[in-house]
Amino acid sequence: MTPLAVRTVGAQVATGTARRDSSPTSGPTGRARPTVAVIGAGASGTLTAMHLLGGDAVVWLIDPAADTGRGVAYSTSDPRHRLNVCAGQMSALPGDPDHFLRWAAGRNSEVRPADYLPRALYGEYLAATLTTSAAGRPAGALQRLHATAQAVNRVAGRFRVTLGNQRHLMVDAVVLAIGNAAPSVDWAPPALLASGRLIADPWLPAALTPLRDGAPVLLVGSGLTMVDIALSAAALSDTGALVAVSRSGLLPRIHEPSPASRPCPPVLPAGPLRLTQVVAALQAQAAELGSWPAAVDSLRPLTSQVWRRLSAGDQAEFLRCYARSWDVLRHRMAPEVGVEFQRLRAHGRLTLRKGSVEDAQAAPGRVVVRVAGLWHGFGHVVNCTGPRTDLATLGDPLLDQLFAAGLARADPLRLGLDTHPSGALRDGTGEPTAGLWAVGPARRGALWESTAVPEIRCQAATVAAELLADVRAH
Numbered sequence: 151m152t153p154l155a156v157r158t159v160g161a162q163v164a165t166g167t168a169r170r171d172s173s174p175t176s177g178p179t180g181r182a183r184p185t186v187a188v189i190g191a192g193a194s195g196t197l198t199a200m201h202l203l204g205g206d207a208v209v210w211l212i213d214p215a216a217d218t219g220r221g222v223a224y225s226t227s228d229p230r231h232r233l234n235v236c237a238g239q240m241s242a243l244p245g246d247p248d249h250f251l252r253w254a255a256g257r258n259s260e261v262r263p264a265d266y267l268p269r270a271l272y273g274e275y276l277a278a279t280l281t282t283s284a285a286g287r288p289a290g291a292l293q294r295l296h297a298t299a300q301a302v303n304r305v306a307g308r309f310r311v312t313l314g315n316q317r318h319l320m321v322d323a324v325v326l327a328i329g330n331a332a333p334s335v336d337w338a339p340p341a342l343l344a345s346g347r348l349i350a351d352p353w354l355p356a357a358l359t360p361l362r363d364g365a366p367v368l369l370v371g372s373g374l375t376m377v378d379i380a381l382s383a384a385a386l387s388d389t390g391a392l393v394a395v396s397r398s399g400l401l402p403r404i405h406e407p408s409p410a411s412r413p414c415p416p417v418l419p420a421g422p423l424r425l426t427q428v429v430a431a432l433q434a435q436a437a438e439l440g441s442w443p444a445a446v447d448s449l450r451p452l453t454s455q456v457w458r459r460l461s462a463g464d465q466a467e468f469l470r471c472y473a474r475s476w477d478v479l480r481h482r483m484a485p486e487v488g489v490e491f492q493r494l495r496a497h498g499r500l501t502l503r504k505g506s507v508e509d510a511q512a513a514p515g516r517v518v519v520r521v522a523g524l525w526h527g528f529g530h531v532v533n534c535t536g537p538r539t540d541l542a543t544l545g546d547p548l549l550d551q552l553f554a555a556g557l558a559r560a561d562p563l564r565l566g567l568d569t570h571p572s573g574a575l576r577d578g579t580g581e582p583t584a585g586l587w588a589v590g591p592a593r594r595g596a597l598w599e600s601t602a603v604p605e606i607r608c609q610a611a612t613v614a615a616e617l618l619a620d621v622r623a624h
């Protein structure tokens with residue numbers, strides 16, 4: 151990053167307290183600019199930082215990652231890893247739907263709204279967009295700290311953010327944009343864990359390099375992560391068999407061409423809803439549209455509202471009975487990815503099994519795994535089970551400290567953090583915690599639909615506006 155107004159600060163030289171008395175912390179009227187720590191510099195943190203800068207705040211964007219705007223989804227350099235949302239719907243700015251398209255067209259004039267572009271390009275776009283936002287602000291209005299936030303404490307109405315090297319910042323408010331947690335390995339038998347052949351987090355840099363040896367690979371999980379990893383594995387070596395296993399045995403659907411106009415959402419009664427009513431409305435919608443994915447998409451503008459109107463019991467029942475089917479309909483493969491993935495299956499390179507990993511035994515040069523009742527030898531096992539959501543059991547120092555201090559709590563369904571509809575974290579008693587906010591996947595418990603850019607960009611704008619109004623009012 152080489153912008154005029156962005157300072158990149160290494161963890162080892164992280165500044166202490168954000169000052170209130172001079173530029174960039176005081177505005178043209180001499181009034182103090184709000185100072186905000188945004189923890190996490192993936193898509194959620196980057197978009198929130200942009201809106202905060204636009205609202206004349208001083209932003210400390212904290213993430214140990216070298217890059218900004220990439221996070222887990224857009225760090226990949228593999229061009230086979232495509233966005234699963236078409237370019238026309240990936241603008242970073244809710245008020246400017248063609249913003250990403252225009253930026254991408256500046257790189258390649260052939261880009262069309264219906265294209266599914268490489269994810270690496272999108273990371274570049276987010277970083278560039280933040281740089282442009284910061285360039286219009288006073289020098290130092292955006293400080294990028296390459297550090298891990300380990301604690302957030304309230305001190306005299308403000309917040310002290312402790313960084314990994316025990317340095318700290320004092321700020322007026324904090325936004326948690328910590329994204330998706332690494333996948334769990336709870337399912338892995340001890341012999342597999344001890345074998346050194348388990349790739350526990352396939353999204354870590356260079357995690358897939360061992361797959362170059364061409365040995366057979368077991369992919370555990372059958373969602374979009376598995377599809378991406380299968381494509382990468384097939385490109386890294388053209389010999390090893392790929393076996394994917396999951397309890398549901400369900401694969402994500404493939405995106406069909408978008409309709410010219412989005413169908414109206416299904417009609418639902420006002421007030422509290424029963425899950426049975428929502429399922430019936432979706433069934434009717436799917437019959438009318440002739441497509442289940444189209445029916446799920448048509449609900450998208452209302453999904454979070456509908457989720458909030460269900461009782462806790464019905465939300466839990468949805469997770470038990472429908473969540474996996476929902477995921478395969480809602481989180482679909484880009485058409486190019488679908489073609490390549492089907493080719494792997496048609497050529498017998500990849501097989502899909504319904505079942506689970508039941509046992510494992512070490513063996514020379516491989517690990518032998520019992521999958522769905524049968525023993526097979528694999529050179530590598532890749533954990534494609536998707537993000538872990540029970541943040542209370544993650545062992546993350548920052549989250550554990552927030553829970554212990556009573557500043558945050560996990561949501562009752564264990565999908566993330568408990569949040570108020572405004573985006574404020576709920577404290578240990580369930581009250582909104584003044585000055586502490588969340589954007590992104592951590593809000594799934596309250597919103598269900600909270601992981602993709604079309605939702606995150608709106609959350610980022612709303613949280614920035616509410617946070618700044620709140621700081622200025624107090």
Ligand SMILES: Cc1cc2nc3c(=O)[nH]c(=O)nc-3n(C[C@H](O)[C@H](O)[C@H](O)COP(=O)(O)OP(=O)(O)OC[C@H]3O[C@@H](n4cnc5c(N)ncnc54)[C@H](O)[C@@H]3O)c2cc1C
Binds near residue numbers: 214327329375548602
């Ligand atoms: C593989 C994959 C592909 C996806 N593809 C798409 C897509 O095509 N389109 C779409 O709309 N959505 C997609 N998504 C959904 C994705 O969740 C969002 O688009 C978005 O990337 C989420 O960004 P985030 O910033 O919330 O999380 P993340 O990208 O996970 O970033 C969180 C950041 O927080 C940092 N962090 C965490 N804890 C701390 C701490 N204590 N201190 C400092 N930093 C911390 C991490 O280092 C990380 O960089 C995809 C998701 C994945 C996993």
